[in-house]
Amino acid sequence: MLHRKPAGDRKTEIVEALLDLADRVGPDRLTTNDIAREIGVTQAAIFRHFPTKADLWLEAGDVIAGRLTQAWGRALASDPTPGGRLRGLIAAQLRQIEAAPALPAILHSRELNVDNAGLRDRFRGLLMQFQGHLVANLEGMISDGSMGARVRAADAAVLLISLVQGVAIRWSLGSRGFSLPDEGMRLLDVQLALFGCREGPG
Amino acid sequence: MLHRKPAGDRKTEIVEALLDLADRVGPDRLTTNDIAREIGVTQAAIFRHFPTKADLWLEAGDVIAGRLTQAWGRALASDPTPGGRLRGLIAAQLRQIEAAPALPAILHSRELNVDNAGLRDRFRGLLMQFQGHLVANLEGMISDGSMGARVRAADAAVLLISLVQGVAIRWSLGSRGFSLPDEGMRLLDVQLALFGCREGPG
DNA sequence: ATCCTATGTTAGCATCTACTTACTTACAAG
DNA sequence: CTTGTAAGTAAGTAGATGCTAACATAGGAT
Known part of the structure; x- marks a missing residue:
């Protein structure tokens, strides 16, 4: 079951995950894959919202x-x-x-x-x-x-x-x-x- | 012309390069390739000196x-x-x-x-x-x-x-x-x- | 001079990275 | 109910990264 979110919500969700992970793994070791896993989407989905x-x-x-x-x-x-x-x-x-x-x-x-x-x-x-x-x-x-x-x-x-x-x-x-x-x-x-x-x- | 150095000299040279590059590119963006290029050897040579x-x-x-x-x-x-x-x-x-x-x-x-x-x-x-x-x-x-x-x-x-x-x-x-x-x-x-x-x- | 080995090289591997492409489907507007 | 679009996926790309294996040779000990 695949739950879609409006772009605005998803974007803030991504940014929140980034801020959280930047603390746990470091700002630059942080990968788009980490973010995707954190919020439960595929890595490619990140690039739907940020070029x-x-x-x-x-x-x-x-x-x-x-x-x-x-x-x-x-x-x-x-x-x-x-x-x-x-x-x-x-x-x-x-x-x-x-x-x-x-x-x-x-x-x-x-x-x-x-x-x-x-x-x-x-x-x-x-x-x-x-x-x-x-x-x-x-x-x-x-x-x-x-x-x-x-x-x-x-x-x-x-x-x-x-x-x-x-x-x-x-x-x-x-x-x-x-x-x-x-x-x-x-x-x-x-x-x-x-x-x-x-x-x-x- | 290929200049070899005794292991001790090379090791300190590598560490010095690491300390210098850690400042310029950041401690973790720093790659073994950067170090190798800095001291003029191939990347594989680094691993002769550090496992x-x-x-x-x-x-x-x-x-x-x-x-x-x-x-x-x-x-x-x-x-x-x-x-x-x-x-x-x-x-x-x-x-x-x-x-x-x-x-x-x-x-x-x-x-x-x-x-x-x-x-x-x-x-x-x-x-x-x-x-x-x-x-x-x-x-x-x-x-x-x-x-x-x-x-x-x-x-x-x-x-x-x-x-x-x-x-x-x-x-x-x-x-x-x-x-x-x-x-x-x-x-x-x-x-x-x-x-x-x-x-x-x- | 001649070995032997430590210090190199080249080539390559598996994995990770940001990013792309082609396709799918949830969902809201008409 | 239909349908267009926006939000998602699966599968891939090229390039980078840490590390290895096989081979070469500089240069000190003999």
């Missing part, structure tokens, strides 16, 4: 970019203060990584970035956008007095991005034996306290 | 582990104070990554860690050893008064490891447009100052 594998990755990139942008938008909208927004941005990022653990591997994978220039540029822009948000809110915190000026905003942003990457890697390598958002926010509080921030966790 | 590709990676793992361990040893031996040793450890790590930029990609590559359990365990042990060195010297700095007790040593170590990973990734993605050791040590000084350290750069 090439690179196009499939581009679609996945769109999905990822959309999710991240939305999450950042919500974080920025949900709190008026720079301090609250900064914490929201980091929390959002941690939650996105928890929901799609392949994210760091995909974002930084040298492999993918080598022969999919479109994807590389898109991701590079995304990461710069995130850094921009962090810098802007750190500057806001300095000028509204909620953070001392012991560090330059740009350096602080780099340290915070590294912090997120660091916990995420530790979380991945350590078989996810702890809560990524919890541990991440705990370390964020440690780092923010060092920055000379007044407010504790919201 | 399987996995064995080749194990040998590379040995080389990496040896270099890191030696570099850490030198850093620990060259300075008696915990503060000096801490800076030495970080500097050594940055220099090792600069010399072999594939290091982070190899150390954290999900791909390699998937089907080469021996390599994975060896690297996991390595990273824990490094963290152990950092924690020990941070505790030393706290107890000898060269650093305030604003942060727990374990948390500080995690932040420092993240810092190194973070600059290394930024250095890689940004086409190596800056000096990794310089920028890394600059950020280290920023972070150490936040930790409440008295001494500046040595």
Whole structure:
């Protein structure tokens, strides 16, 4: 018995399988056959919905970019203060990584970035956008007095991005034996306290 | 004209080519054919020296582990104070990554860690050893008064490891447009100052 | 000088990869 | 109920990959 799905549903199913498998087998060891087996169709069926594998990755990139942008938008909208927004941005990022653990591997994978220039540029822009948000809110915190000026905003942003990457890697390598958002926010509080921030966790 | 080399020389030549190519094409897109072309022999010649590709990676793992361990040893031996040793450890790590930029990609590559359990365990042990060195010297700095007790040593170590990973990734993605050791040590000084350290750069 | 062997080569195998072609059939619109 | 199309399949392609087998020879020990 062969169940057909409308193209839209099948396409998102394929992309979801790709994101899931990218985490389990690695972004580039991932084959179209793996995806097909995962969702229970033949490998040829994948190419009914995406002309090439690179196009499939581009679609996945769109999905990822959309999710991240939305999450950042919500974080920025949900709190008026720079301090609250900064914490929201980091929390959002941690939650996105928890929901799609392949994210760091995909974002930084040298492999993918080598022969999919479109994807590389898109991701590079995304990461710069995130850094921009962090810098802007750190500057806001300095000028509204909620953070001392012991560090330059740009350096602080780099340290915070590294912090997120660091916990995420530790979380991945350590078989996810702890809560990524919890541990991440705990370390964020440690780092923010060092920055000379007044407010504790919201 | 066909130039033969003694097995020892050829083996190290192969491993060097592997480390170089792992950086350029990625640890797992790397094929035995790439290596062969790089050093000017046929692909089959690789298997004169290593029974399987996995064995080749194990040998590379040995080389990496040896270099890191030696570099850490030198850093620990060259300075008696915990503060000096801490800076030495970080500097050594940055220099090792600069010399072999594939290091982070190899150390954290999900791909390699998937089907080469021996390599994975060896690297996991390595990273824990490094963290152990950092924690020990941070505790030393706290107890000898060269650093305030604003942060727990374990948390500080995690932040420092993240810092190194973070600059290394930024250095890689940004086409190596800056000096990794310089920028890394600059950020280290920023972070150490936040930790409440008295001494500046040595 | 002459062997012998370690270091190479050429040719090939089985398997995997992305992708194609020719055919089938579920399913919704008329 | 018919029918066109879109979503699927089976079977293949060319090229890459890890690895092997059979053969060749450079070059050090004798």
